[in-house]
Amino acid sequence: MLDFKIDQKKCTRCELCVNDCPVGIIRMGDDFPHIPEEKESACIGCQHCMAICPTAAVSILGKVPEDSQPVEGHLPDPDQLETLIKGRRSVRRYRDENLDPQLLQRLLDVAWHAPTGVNARQVRLTVIDDREVMQAIREETMEALGEVVDRDALPNNRLMFAAFVAAWRDKGVDILFRGAPHLLITSTPKKCPAPKEDGLIALSYFELFAQSLGVGTVWDGLAMWAYTELVPHLQSRLGIPEDHEIGYMMAFGPPAVTYPRTVQHSPALIARLQK
Template structure:
Protein backbone atom coordinates (compact mmCIF):
# COMPACT_ATOMS: atom_id res chain seq x y z
CA UNK A 1 0.00 0.00 0.00
CA UNK A 2 1.36 3.42 -0.97
CA UNK A 3 1.82 5.95 1.78
CA UNK A 4 2.08 8.86 -0.68
CA UNK A 5 -0.96 10.08 -2.56
CA UNK A 6 -0.66 12.75 -5.26
CA UNK A 7 -3.49 14.87 -6.68
CA UNK A 8 -2.26 15.05 -10.28
CA UNK A 9 -4.71 17.81 -11.13
CA UNK A 10 -3.06 20.07 -8.55
CA UNK A 11 0.54 18.87 -8.94
CA UNK A 12 2.73 21.09 -11.11
CA UNK A 13 5.77 18.76 -10.92
CA UNK A 14 7.81 21.53 -9.29
CA UNK A 15 9.92 18.89 -7.54
CA UNK A 16 10.15 20.68 -4.20
CA UNK A 17 8.83 17.68 -2.25
CA UNK A 18 11.40 15.42 -3.90
CA UNK A 19 14.26 17.81 -3.20
CA UNK A 20 13.32 18.21 0.47
CA UNK A 21 12.71 14.53 1.27
CA UNK A 22 15.55 13.71 3.73
CA UNK A 23 15.50 9.96 3.05
CA UNK A 24 15.01 10.12 -0.74
CA UNK A 25 11.75 8.25 -0.39
CA UNK A 26 10.40 10.26 -3.33
CA UNK A 27 11.60 10.75 -6.88
CA UNK A 28 10.08 12.69 -9.75
CA UNK A 29 8.26 10.40 -12.13
CA UNK A 30 6.56 11.06 -15.41
CA UNK A 31 3.31 12.04 -13.74
CA UNK A 32 4.73 13.69 -10.62
CA UNK A 33 6.38 12.57 -7.35
CA UNK A 34 6.45 8.83 -6.73
CA UNK A 35 7.60 6.55 -3.93
CA UNK A 36 10.96 4.86 -4.34
CA UNK A 37 11.27 3.19 -0.94
CA UNK A 38 8.21 3.83 1.25
CA UNK A 39 9.83 1.88 4.11
CA UNK A 40 12.38 4.71 4.34
CA UNK A 41 9.79 7.38 5.16
CA UNK A 42 10.45 8.79 8.64
CA UNK A 43 7.13 10.67 8.85
CA UNK A 44 8.77 14.10 8.99
CA UNK A 45 5.91 15.56 6.95
CA UNK A 46 8.16 17.76 4.80
CA UNK A 47 6.55 16.65 1.53
CA UNK A 48 3.04 17.55 2.68
CA UNK A 49 4.00 20.72 4.53
CA UNK A 50 6.05 22.21 1.68
CA UNK A 51 3.69 21.65 -1.27
CA UNK A 52 2.38 25.06 -2.44
CA UNK A 53 -0.67 23.46 -4.05
CA UNK A 54 -1.74 20.92 -1.38
CA UNK A 55 -1.24 18.30 -4.06
CA UNK A 56 0.45 15.66 -1.91
CA UNK A 57 -0.69 13.62 1.06
CA UNK A 58 1.15 11.15 3.25
CA UNK A 59 -0.55 8.45 5.29
CA UNK A 60 2.06 8.89 8.04
CA UNK A 61 1.59 12.67 8.25
CA UNK A 62 -1.86 13.40 6.77
CA UNK A 63 -2.56 16.78 5.22
CA UNK A 64 -5.76 16.95 7.28
CA UNK A 65 -3.69 16.96 10.50
CA UNK A 66 -1.37 19.77 9.45
CA UNK A 67 -1.95 23.40 10.46
CA UNK A 68 -1.73 26.23 7.95
CA UNK A 69 1.21 28.54 8.71
CA UNK A 70 -0.10 32.04 8.01
CA UNK A 71 3.13 33.99 8.53
CA UNK A 72 6.79 33.11 8.54
CA UNK A 73 8.83 34.05 10.49
CA UNK A 74 6.20 33.75 13.21
CA UNK A 75 7.87 36.40 15.41
CA UNK A 76 10.46 39.03 14.60
CA UNK A 77 14.12 38.37 15.36
CA UNK A 78 14.48 41.05 18.07
CA UNK A 79 11.53 39.65 20.01
CA UNK A 80 12.87 36.12 19.66
CA UNK A 81 16.37 37.21 20.70
CA UNK A 82 15.17 38.85 23.92
CA UNK A 83 12.69 36.06 24.61
CA UNK A 84 15.38 33.38 24.45
CA UNK A 85 17.72 35.43 26.59
CA UNK A 86 15.00 35.93 29.20
CA UNK A 87 14.85 32.23 30.05
CA UNK A 88 16.49 31.62 33.46
CA UNK A 89 16.91 28.52 35.63
CA UNK A 90 14.47 28.97 38.50
CA UNK A 91 15.45 27.66 41.92
CA UNK A 92 12.93 29.51 44.12
CA UNK A 93 9.29 28.57 43.59
CA UNK A 94 5.90 29.47 44.95
CA UNK A 95 4.23 26.61 46.79
CA UNK A 96 1.18 26.40 44.51
CA UNK A 97 1.13 23.59 41.99
CA UNK A 98 0.90 24.32 38.27
CA UNK A 99 -2.55 23.25 36.97
CA UNK A 100 -2.68 19.95 35.12
CA UNK A 101 -3.78 21.65 31.90
CA UNK A 102 -0.65 23.82 31.90
CA UNK A 103 1.63 20.89 32.73
CA UNK A 104 0.12 18.99 29.83
CA UNK A 105 0.81 21.94 27.53
CA UNK A 106 4.49 21.74 28.46
CA UNK A 107 4.70 18.03 27.70
CA UNK A 108 2.77 18.55 24.49
CA UNK A 109 5.14 21.19 23.08
CA UNK A 110 8.11 18.98 23.97
CA UNK A 111 6.98 16.37 21.46
CA UNK A 112 7.45 18.86 18.60
CA UNK A 113 11.18 19.24 19.21
CA UNK A 114 13.51 17.90 16.51
CA UNK A 115 14.78 14.38 17.12
CA UNK A 116 17.35 12.13 15.46
CA UNK A 117 15.79 10.68 12.27
CA UNK A 118 12.43 11.85 13.64
CA UNK A 119 12.43 8.79 15.93
CA UNK A 120 10.91 10.83 18.80
CA UNK A 121 10.48 8.01 21.34
CA UNK A 122 10.25 10.15 24.49
CA UNK A 123 7.44 9.76 27.02
CA UNK A 124 6.78 11.75 30.18
CA UNK A 125 5.90 11.25 33.81
CA UNK A 126 4.41 14.33 35.45
CA UNK A 127 4.50 14.58 39.22
CA UNK A 128 1.74 16.81 40.59
CA UNK A 129 1.98 15.84 44.23
CA UNK A 130 4.61 17.65 46.31
CA UNK A 131 4.53 14.78 48.81
CA UNK A 132 5.86 12.45 46.12
CA UNK A 133 8.71 14.88 45.47
CA UNK A 134 9.47 14.99 49.19
CA UNK A 135 9.78 11.20 49.18
CA UNK A 136 11.99 11.39 46.09
CA UNK A 137 14.19 13.97 47.81
CA UNK A 138 14.69 11.63 50.76
CA UNK A 139 15.61 8.78 48.40
CA UNK A 140 18.12 10.89 46.46
CA UNK A 141 19.71 12.08 49.72
CA UNK A 142 20.02 8.45 50.78
CA UNK A 143 21.76 7.67 47.48
CA UNK A 144 24.10 10.63 48.00
CA UNK A 145 25.03 9.33 51.43
CA UNK A 146 25.96 6.02 49.84
CA UNK A 147 28.01 7.79 47.14
CA UNK A 148 29.45 10.87 48.86
CA UNK A 149 32.71 10.77 46.93
CA UNK A 150 31.04 11.02 43.52
CA UNK A 151 30.46 14.78 43.54
CA UNK A 152 31.77 17.69 45.55
CA UNK A 153 28.36 19.09 46.51
CA UNK A 154 26.87 15.88 47.90
CA UNK A 155 28.05 16.46 51.51
CA UNK A 156 26.70 20.02 51.40
CA UNK A 157 23.24 18.92 50.26
CA UNK A 158 23.17 16.07 52.75
CA UNK A 159 24.04 18.38 55.65
CA UNK A 160 21.53 21.04 54.60
CA UNK A 161 18.79 18.42 54.33
CA UNK A 162 19.57 16.50 57.51
CA UNK A 163 20.16 19.53 59.73
CA UNK A 164 17.81 22.15 58.29
CA UNK A 165 15.37 20.27 56.07
CA UNK A 166 16.52 22.19 52.98
CA UNK A 167 15.60 20.53 49.69
CA UNK A 168 18.57 21.04 47.41
CA UNK A 169 17.37 18.33 45.03
CA UNK A 170 14.15 19.88 43.72
CA UNK A 171 14.44 23.32 45.37
CA UNK A 172 10.93 22.80 46.79
CA UNK A 173 9.45 22.95 43.29
CA UNK A 174 5.81 21.80 43.34
CA UNK A 175 6.06 19.76 40.13
CA UNK A 176 8.50 17.63 38.18
CA UNK A 177 8.42 16.44 34.58
CA UNK A 178 10.46 13.30 33.94
CA UNK A 179 11.38 12.11 30.46
CA UNK A 180 11.72 8.41 29.77
CA UNK A 181 12.65 6.29 26.76
CA UNK A 182 12.87 2.57 25.98
CA UNK A 183 16.10 1.08 27.33
CA UNK A 184 17.18 -0.05 23.88
CA UNK A 185 16.48 3.35 22.30
CA UNK A 186 19.75 4.71 20.92
CA UNK A 187 19.06 8.47 21.04
CA UNK A 188 17.00 8.72 24.21
CA UNK A 189 19.19 11.23 26.04
CA UNK A 190 19.86 13.39 22.96
CA UNK A 191 16.18 13.54 22.03
CA UNK A 192 15.29 14.33 25.64
CA UNK A 193 17.69 17.29 25.77
CA UNK A 194 16.07 18.82 22.69
CA UNK A 195 12.55 18.09 23.91
CA UNK A 196 13.05 19.56 27.38
CA UNK A 197 14.74 22.62 25.89
CA UNK A 198 11.54 23.25 23.91
CA UNK A 199 9.53 22.72 27.09
CA UNK A 200 11.61 25.20 29.08
CA UNK A 201 11.38 27.94 26.47
CA UNK A 202 7.62 27.52 26.13
CA UNK A 203 7.20 27.55 29.92
CA UNK A 204 8.30 31.20 29.91
CA UNK A 205 5.28 32.17 27.79
CA UNK A 206 3.00 30.71 30.45
CA UNK A 207 4.72 32.48 33.33
CA UNK A 208 6.09 29.13 34.52
CA UNK A 209 9.65 28.62 35.74
CA UNK A 210 11.84 25.57 35.28
CA UNK A 211 15.31 24.16 35.88
CA UNK A 212 17.03 20.89 35.08
CA UNK A 213 16.96 18.51 38.03
CA UNK A 214 20.61 17.53 37.70
CA UNK A 215 21.08 15.89 41.08
CA UNK A 216 17.95 13.83 40.59
CA UNK A 217 19.23 12.82 37.15
CA UNK A 218 22.55 11.63 38.60
CA UNK A 219 20.70 9.32 40.95
CA UNK A 220 18.26 8.16 38.26
CA UNK A 221 21.01 7.49 35.72
CA UNK A 222 22.71 5.19 38.25
CA UNK A 223 19.54 3.04 38.15
CA UNK A 224 19.07 3.40 41.90
CA UNK A 225 16.35 0.85 42.59
CA UNK A 226 14.60 2.66 45.49
CA UNK A 227 14.08 5.70 43.25
CA UNK A 228 12.89 3.68 40.27
CA UNK A 229 10.48 1.77 42.51
CA UNK A 230 9.13 4.96 44.06
CA UNK A 231 8.40 6.47 40.66
CA UNK A 232 7.10 3.17 39.25
CA UNK A 233 9.44 3.28 36.25
CA UNK A 234 8.65 0.33 33.96
CA UNK A 235 11.44 -2.22 33.56
CA UNK A 236 11.48 -1.58 29.82
CA UNK A 237 12.23 2.13 30.22
CA UNK A 238 14.97 4.41 31.51
CA UNK A 239 14.81 7.93 32.88
CA UNK A 240 16.49 10.21 30.35
CA UNK A 241 16.01 13.63 31.93
CA UNK A 242 13.95 15.75 34.30
CA UNK A 243 13.01 19.38 34.89
CA UNK A 244 11.60 21.07 37.96
CA UNK A 245 8.45 23.06 37.26
CA UNK A 246 6.64 25.77 39.20
CA UNK A 247 5.70 29.42 39.37
CA UNK A 248 8.75 31.61 40.07
CA UNK A 249 8.82 33.16 43.52
CA UNK A 250 10.73 36.15 42.12
CA UNK A 251 11.00 37.77 38.70
CA UNK A 252 14.25 38.83 37.08
CA UNK A 253 14.46 42.49 36.15
CA UNK A 254 17.36 42.33 33.69
CA UNK A 255 18.92 40.15 31.00
CA UNK A 256 22.22 38.71 32.17
CA UNK A 257 25.26 38.77 29.89
CA UNK A 258 27.41 35.76 29.02
CA UNK A 259 31.00 35.30 27.88
CA UNK A 260 31.79 37.12 24.60
CA UNK A 261 30.93 35.21 21.45
CA UNK A 262 33.88 33.14 20.21
CA UNK A 263 33.88 32.61 16.44
CA UNK A 264 36.50 31.86 13.82
CA UNK A 265 35.71 32.61 10.17
CA UNK A 266 37.07 30.04 7.73
CA UNK A 267 37.26 31.57 4.24
CA UNK A 268 37.34 29.83 0.86
CA UNK A 269 41.07 30.45 0.52
CA UNK A 270 41.71 28.46 3.68
CA UNK A 271 42.55 31.42 5.90
CA UNK A 272 40.90 31.81 9.26
CA UNK A 273 40.10 35.07 11.03
CA UNK A 274 38.90 35.75 14.54
CA UNK A 275 35.52 37.38 15.11
CA UNK A 276 35.28 40.94 13.83
CA UNK A 277 34.97 43.45 16.67
CA UNK A 278 31.91 44.93 14.96
CA UNK A 279 30.00 41.89 16.20
CA UNK A 280 30.40 43.04 19.80
CA UNK A 281 27.25 45.10 19.28
CA UNK A 282 24.96 42.50 17.70
CA UNK A 283 22.75 42.40 20.78
CA UNK A 284 22.39 46.13 21.11
Protein backbone atom coordinates in the same frame (compact mmCIF):
# COMPACT_ATOMS: atom_id res chain seq x y z
CA MET B 1 1.04 1.59 4.83
CA LEU B 2 2.24 5.12 4.21
CA ASP B 3 -1.04 6.18 2.64
CA PHE B 4 0.87 8.66 0.45
CA LYS B 5 -1.70 10.58 -1.55
CA ILE B 6 -1.60 13.41 -4.06
CA ASP B 7 -4.57 15.68 -4.67
CA GLN B 8 -4.21 15.89 -8.43
CA LYS B 9 -6.40 18.99 -8.63
CA LYS B 10 -3.95 20.87 -6.38
CA CYS B 11 -0.62 19.38 -7.45
CA THR B 12 1.43 21.61 -9.77
CA ARG B 13 4.11 18.94 -10.32
CA CYS B 14 6.75 21.30 -8.92
CA GLU B 15 8.70 18.30 -7.54
CA LEU B 16 9.48 20.02 -4.24
CA CYS B 17 8.37 16.93 -2.34
CA VAL B 18 10.53 14.74 -4.57
CA ASN B 19 13.65 16.84 -4.07
CA ASP B 20 13.18 17.43 -0.33
CA CYS B 21 12.56 13.84 0.80
CA PRO B 22 15.45 13.08 3.23
CA VAL B 23 15.62 9.43 2.18
CA GLY B 24 14.93 10.05 -1.51
CA ILE B 25 12.05 7.63 -1.96
CA ILE B 26 9.53 9.88 -3.70
CA ARG B 27 9.56 9.47 -7.44
CA MET B 28 8.06 11.60 -10.17
CA GLY B 29 5.79 9.32 -12.18
CA ASP B 30 4.33 9.99 -15.56
CA ASP B 31 2.17 12.73 -14.09
CA PHE B 32 2.40 13.00 -10.29
CA PRO B 33 4.74 12.13 -7.40
CA HIS B 34 4.46 8.67 -5.85
CA ILE B 35 6.37 6.33 -3.55
CA PRO B 36 7.14 2.88 -4.99
CA GLU B 37 5.82 0.13 -2.77
CA GLU B 38 9.27 -1.40 -2.36
CA LYS B 39 10.57 1.93 -0.99
CA GLU B 40 7.88 2.51 1.63
CA SER B 41 9.79 0.81 4.44
CA ALA B 42 12.56 3.44 4.15
CA CYS B 43 10.21 6.29 5.08
CA ILE B 44 11.10 7.89 8.43
CA GLY B 45 7.74 9.60 8.84
CA CYS B 46 9.12 13.15 8.88
CA GLN B 47 6.23 14.51 6.78
CA HIS B 48 8.57 16.89 4.93
CA CYS B 49 6.64 16.13 1.78
CA MET B 50 3.40 17.39 3.28
CA ALA B 51 5.03 20.37 4.97
CA ILE B 52 6.82 21.65 1.87
CA CYS B 53 3.96 21.39 -0.61
CA PRO B 54 2.91 24.98 -1.45
CA THR B 55 -0.57 23.97 -2.60
CA ALA B 56 -1.38 21.48 0.23
CA ALA B 57 -1.65 18.63 -2.25
CA VAL B 58 0.25 15.97 -0.27
CA SER B 59 -1.14 13.72 2.45
CA ILE B 60 0.75 10.92 4.20
CA LEU B 61 0.41 8.56 7.17
CA GLY B 62 -3.25 9.47 7.46
CA LYS B 63 -2.33 13.12 8.01
CA VAL B 64 -3.89 15.82 5.85
CA PRO B 65 -2.44 19.32 5.36
CA GLU B 66 -5.69 20.97 6.41
CA ASP B 67 -5.05 19.83 9.99
CA SER B 68 -1.57 21.38 10.10
CA GLN B 69 -0.86 24.85 11.45
CA PRO B 70 0.20 27.50 8.91
CA VAL B 71 3.76 28.82 9.36
CA GLU B 72 3.87 31.96 7.23
CA GLY B 73 2.78 35.00 9.21
CA HIS B 74 2.72 33.09 12.50
CA LEU B 75 6.40 33.01 13.48
CA PRO B 76 7.60 35.08 16.48
CA ASP B 77 9.32 38.41 16.04
CA PRO B 78 13.10 37.76 15.92
CA ASP B 79 13.88 40.45 18.51
CA GLN B 80 11.34 38.99 20.93
CA LEU B 81 12.72 35.50 20.40
CA GLU B 82 16.23 36.80 21.04
CA THR B 83 15.06 38.35 24.31
CA LEU B 84 13.37 35.09 25.32
CA ILE B 85 16.60 33.15 24.77
CA LYS B 86 18.80 35.73 26.50
CA GLY B 87 16.28 36.31 29.28
CA ARG B 88 15.81 32.64 30.13
CA ARG B 89 16.60 32.10 33.81
CA SER B 90 16.93 29.01 35.99
CA VAL B 91 14.14 29.42 38.52
CA ARG B 92 14.84 28.06 42.02
CA ARG B 93 11.88 29.57 43.89
CA TYR B 94 8.33 28.37 43.21
CA ARG B 95 4.83 28.93 44.42
CA ASP B 96 3.29 25.91 46.11
CA GLU B 97 0.53 25.37 43.57
CA ASN B 98 -0.16 23.25 40.51
CA LEU B 99 -0.03 24.53 36.99
CA ASP B 100 -3.32 24.64 35.14
CA PRO B 101 -3.76 21.15 33.62
CA GLN B 102 -4.56 22.53 30.15
CA LEU B 103 -1.44 24.70 30.21
CA LEU B 104 0.70 21.74 31.26
CA GLN B 105 -0.75 19.56 28.51
CA ARG B 106 -0.01 22.27 25.96
CA LEU B 107 3.61 22.42 27.13
CA LEU B 108 4.01 18.67 26.77
CA ASP B 109 2.36 18.61 23.35
CA VAL B 110 4.75 21.27 22.03
CA ALA B 111 7.82 19.59 23.58
CA TRP B 112 6.77 16.40 21.78
CA HIS B 113 7.44 18.19 18.47
CA ALA B 114 11.17 18.45 19.23
CA PRO B 115 13.41 16.76 16.66
CA THR B 116 14.89 13.32 17.33
CA GLY B 117 17.66 11.30 15.72
CA VAL B 118 16.43 9.62 12.49
CA ASN B 119 12.96 10.89 13.47
CA ALA B 120 12.69 7.97 15.93
CA ARG B 121 10.16 9.93 18.04
CA GLN B 122 10.35 7.61 21.05
CA VAL B 123 11.08 10.13 23.81
CA ARG B 124 8.97 9.34 26.87
CA LEU B 125 7.84 12.40 28.84
CA THR B 126 7.37 11.30 32.45
CA VAL B 127 5.74 14.13 34.35
CA ILE B 128 4.78 14.66 37.97
CA ASP B 129 1.77 16.90 37.45
CA ASP B 130 0.47 17.19 41.01
CA ARG B 131 2.26 18.89 43.89
CA GLU B 132 1.04 16.30 46.41
CA VAL B 133 2.55 13.51 44.35
CA MET B 134 5.69 15.61 44.02
CA GLN B 135 5.83 15.98 47.79
CA ALA B 136 5.61 12.21 48.22
CA ILE B 137 8.41 11.69 45.69
CA ARG B 138 10.45 14.38 47.42
CA GLU B 139 10.11 12.69 50.81
CA GLU B 140 10.88 9.20 49.46
CA THR B 141 13.92 10.46 47.61
CA MET B 142 15.35 12.34 50.56
CA GLU B 143 14.76 9.34 52.81
CA ALA B 144 16.64 7.08 50.38
CA LEU B 145 19.47 9.59 50.08
CA GLY B 146 19.57 9.80 53.86
CA GLU B 147 20.17 6.07 54.03
CA VAL B 148 23.10 6.43 51.63
CA VAL B 149 24.53 9.23 53.78
CA ASP B 150 24.05 7.26 57.00
CA ARG B 151 25.95 4.32 55.51
CA ASP B 152 28.77 6.71 54.58
CA ALA B 153 28.34 5.42 51.02
CA LEU B 154 28.52 8.69 49.10
CA PRO B 155 31.22 8.69 46.42
CA ASN B 156 33.86 11.40 46.80
CA ASN B 157 32.47 13.46 43.95
CA ARG B 158 28.97 13.53 45.52
CA LEU B 159 29.79 14.36 49.14
CA MET B 160 27.71 17.56 48.89
CA PHE B 161 24.58 15.39 49.10
CA ALA B 162 25.27 15.01 52.82
CA ALA B 163 24.61 18.74 53.18
CA PHE B 164 21.43 18.43 51.11
CA VAL B 165 20.15 15.68 53.40
CA ALA B 166 21.07 17.69 56.51
CA ALA B 167 19.22 20.76 55.20
CA TRP B 168 16.16 18.60 54.57
CA ARG B 169 16.29 16.87 57.96
CA ASP B 170 17.06 19.95 60.02
CA LYS B 171 15.07 22.68 58.27
CA GLY B 172 12.86 21.00 55.67
CA VAL B 173 14.78 22.83 52.94
CA ASP B 174 14.54 21.11 49.56
CA ILE B 175 17.74 21.77 47.64
CA LEU B 176 17.32 18.78 45.33
CA PHE B 177 14.09 19.92 43.63
CA ARG B 178 14.09 23.56 44.79
CA GLY B 179 10.55 23.16 46.12
CA ALA B 180 9.10 22.91 42.61
CA PRO B 181 5.60 21.39 42.37
CA HIS B 182 6.38 19.50 39.15
CA LEU B 183 9.14 17.41 37.59
CA LEU B 184 9.64 16.36 33.97
CA ILE B 185 11.90 13.44 33.06
CA THR B 186 12.80 12.47 29.52
CA SER B 187 13.80 8.91 28.74
CA THR B 188 14.30 7.01 25.51
CA PRO B 189 14.84 3.36 24.58
CA LYS B 190 18.58 2.64 24.64
CA LYS B 191 18.30 1.12 21.17
CA CYS B 192 17.35 4.50 19.65
CA PRO B 193 19.98 6.23 17.49
CA ALA B 194 20.45 9.14 19.94
CA PRO B 195 18.69 8.33 23.25
CA LYS B 196 20.28 10.93 25.54
CA GLU B 197 20.44 13.68 22.93
CA ASP B 198 16.75 13.24 22.05
CA GLY B 199 15.76 13.83 25.67
CA LEU B 200 17.96 16.90 26.05
CA ILE B 201 16.54 18.49 22.91
CA ALA B 202 12.96 17.84 24.07
CA LEU B 203 13.63 19.53 27.40
CA SER B 204 15.22 22.51 25.64
CA TYR B 205 12.05 23.00 23.60
CA PHE B 206 9.92 22.53 26.72
CA GLU B 207 11.93 25.09 28.67
CA LEU B 208 11.77 27.91 26.14
CA PHE B 209 8.07 27.48 25.51
CA ALA B 210 7.42 27.24 29.26
CA GLN B 211 9.25 30.46 30.00
CA SER B 212 7.42 32.22 27.17
CA LEU B 213 4.21 31.36 29.06
CA GLY B 214 5.52 32.53 32.43
CA VAL B 215 6.34 29.05 33.75
CA GLY B 216 9.57 28.69 35.70
CA THR B 217 12.02 25.89 34.94
CA VAL B 218 15.37 24.62 36.20
CA TRP B 219 17.63 21.93 34.74
CA ASP B 220 17.80 19.55 37.70
CA GLY B 221 21.29 18.10 37.59
CA LEU B 222 21.14 17.28 41.31
CA ALA B 223 18.10 15.06 40.80
CA MET B 224 19.78 13.56 37.75
CA TRP B 225 22.83 12.58 39.81
CA ALA B 226 20.65 11.25 42.58
CA TYR B 227 18.48 8.98 40.42
CA THR B 228 21.22 7.76 38.09
CA GLU B 229 24.11 7.35 40.58
CA LEU B 230 23.00 7.32 44.23
CA VAL B 231 19.48 5.87 44.38
CA PRO B 232 18.95 4.33 40.90
CA HIS B 233 16.40 1.87 42.32
CA LEU B 234 13.97 4.79 42.56
CA GLN B 235 13.83 5.06 38.77
CA SER B 236 11.15 2.37 38.85
CA ARG B 237 9.20 4.53 41.32
CA LEU B 238 9.28 7.25 38.68
CA GLY B 239 7.97 4.81 36.09
CA ILE B 240 11.14 4.79 33.96
CA PRO B 241 11.22 1.56 31.88
CA GLU B 242 14.25 -0.66 32.42
CA ASP B 243 15.25 -0.49 28.76
CA HIS B 244 15.27 3.33 28.76
CA GLU B 245 18.10 5.79 29.20
CA ILE B 246 17.26 8.97 31.10
CA GLY B 247 17.97 12.07 29.05
CA TYR B 248 17.66 14.65 31.82
CA MET B 249 15.31 16.05 34.44
CA MET B 250 13.68 19.46 34.76
CA ALA B 251 11.84 20.86 37.77
CA PHE B 252 9.18 23.43 36.92
CA GLY B 253 6.09 25.25 38.09
CA PRO B 254 4.62 28.69 38.83
CA PRO B 255 7.62 30.88 39.71
CA ALA B 256 7.79 32.87 42.94
CA VAL B 257 10.26 35.30 41.40
CA THR B 258 10.63 37.28 38.18
CA TYR B 259 13.69 38.66 36.39
CA PRO B 260 13.10 42.09 34.79
CA ARG B 261 16.18 42.04 32.56
CA THR B 262 18.71 39.84 30.81
CA VAL B 263 22.25 39.28 32.07
CA GLN B 264 25.45 40.20 30.26
CA HIS B 265 27.75 37.35 29.35
CA SER B 266 31.27 37.69 28.02
CA PRO B 267 31.65 37.49 24.22
CA ALA B 268 30.92 34.15 22.62
CA LEU B 269 33.79 31.72 22.09
CA ILE B 270 33.81 31.39 18.32
CA ALA B 271 36.29 29.51 16.17
CA ARG B 272 36.20 30.00 12.40
CA LEU B 273 37.91 27.64 10.01
CA GLN B 274 40.15 29.15 7.39
CA LYS B 275 40.57 28.11 3.78
